[in-house]
Amino acid sequence: MSEIIITAAPPAPRFAGLRTTWRYLVRDKFALVAVGFLVLLVLAAIFGPMLIGELATRPGLRQRNLAPFSFAHDWTYFLGADTLGRSIIARLLVGAQNTLGIAFAAVVVATLVGGTLGLIAGYTQRLYGAAILRLADIIMSFPSLLLALIVLYLLGPSVTNLVFVLAFTRIPIYLRTTRAEVMELRQRMFVQAAKSMGAGHLRIVLRHIAPLTIPTLVTIAAIDFAAVILAESALSFLGLGIQPPEFTWGAMVATGRGYLQSAWWISFWPGLLIMLTTLSLNIVASWARTAADPQQRWRLQKLQRSPR
């Protein structure tokens, strides 16, 4: 979703230090809550399925369509149960692992591929550099969901294809940013110094230029994570993403769609979690932009003054 924000190329965060960063974070209450939520979510996604993962697939006749907020059963049924009596909480945790895992894999692939292509396109003056850029333009000029739908239809839905397709539609963002950065870095004095010391192209790119693009790439990847989660959820919701018996939050919303009248909670909770996750990521990203931008940072510093 946040293509627009991303193409505006946020400056790489060059924080003064961990303590200062922490102080800026405390100044922005929304960002603090968002970071807390994300940390909890990641921990829950990693350890939750280990603890109560088997409940996610264990049907229970007595809990069928159990309404949320009841203490009659175990705490794992506090958010209700689905039509087969499976615990929603357990399913949310397993869904979290799948959703975040797929999104993470897609972002990593997109960063690596996009970053590498961007390095090549930015460094070389040859024709293929321009060709790579045109390719990115083609990918970008079509709605990402449309592209993903076509490719998944033709290749067939599977987790590998899903990761590949999600990465494919995000590559241009990484490619263009890296390219812009490399084109600027290429002109710097230290590159000429390395050249005059007899360094080859490969060494210059890998040792001198590539490391400097990493902060920008990481920032964009963090912002892009929210967009990838949304795209994955939409694809899974439409039935072209992950296939049963595996499920993600998006697929859970789709399953619950048939029971809106009788059991609203089946599709409500996973959707709410998608929303809270992407919202938190966007809030953190927007905070990071402010904290990293010297012209905006005063907004976080000014609050430190004693109240008038």
Next chain:
Amino acid sequence: MLGFIVRRAMQSAVAIIGLLVLVFVLTRLTGDPAALFLPLDSSLEARQEFNRLNGFDRPIYLQFLTYLGDLARFEFGMSLRQNRPAMEVALQAFPHTLQLAVIAISLATFFAVVVGSIAAARPGGLFDRVASLVSLAGASAPDFWVAIVGVMIFAVGLDLLPTSGTGGPLYWIMPIGVLVLRPFGLLVQVVRGTMIGVLSTPYVKTARAKGVSPTVIIFKHGLRNAVLPVITVAGDLAASLVNGAVVVETIFGWPGIGKLMIDAIIQRDFAVVQSTILVTACAIFILNIAIDLAYALLDPRIRRQTT
């Protein structure tokens, strides 16, 4: 300026050809085209016959030439399920999506400009903070979930609006409401960002010092200069409304091109899938040219530079 437009149009044309090549390559190189074009339960003989009839056993470059020839003559084959030319089916669905998209993007732009400008007038103020949070939430909300919650509350719970289908004005409220959300959220951020930038320029300070009223400063001095990035972003968002349209149309049973595409994908009606792709791609192509034109007409710098 003509040169500028022609150059941009060429770029978009290259993009469309690229997409068509991608579809061609993926359909021919991922195994058996008959498996894509024919229903899943078709017999082996039928598949071989189909491959021979359609020339899928010929060399790949010959196939590509035939493919291009068919495209040039707007031949997309018949829809398997509806027994009508696939292009006709796609073109019939297109206006429904277009109506939704035009209304949604207009509403989103209008409200985003108003809210973003007011928020930019006092950055860090109460209105600004509320607007920022609301716009972030709008941009982060999964549209399919918002649509479902909407159905849950307004159709199932309160029984105010119809769950799905087309008809009177009531049928428009939820699809438009869901579709507006994301472009609105993103546009507010863009408007706010550009407006803060514009409002801190010296000429705005001069106007303020002269005693020009804040409303005039914001909506006349500020907005006129902030309008360019907003148009570009709104144009991009209009193109990506197709994403939302697929989801919204599926949920609300809207007979537009997004629903047609999903239905065709599920029914494996490949001729229709291909036609919907091409219709959408052409619509985006035209939209891109329109944005470039608007940009060139509105910005005197581009206008003069390129004449």
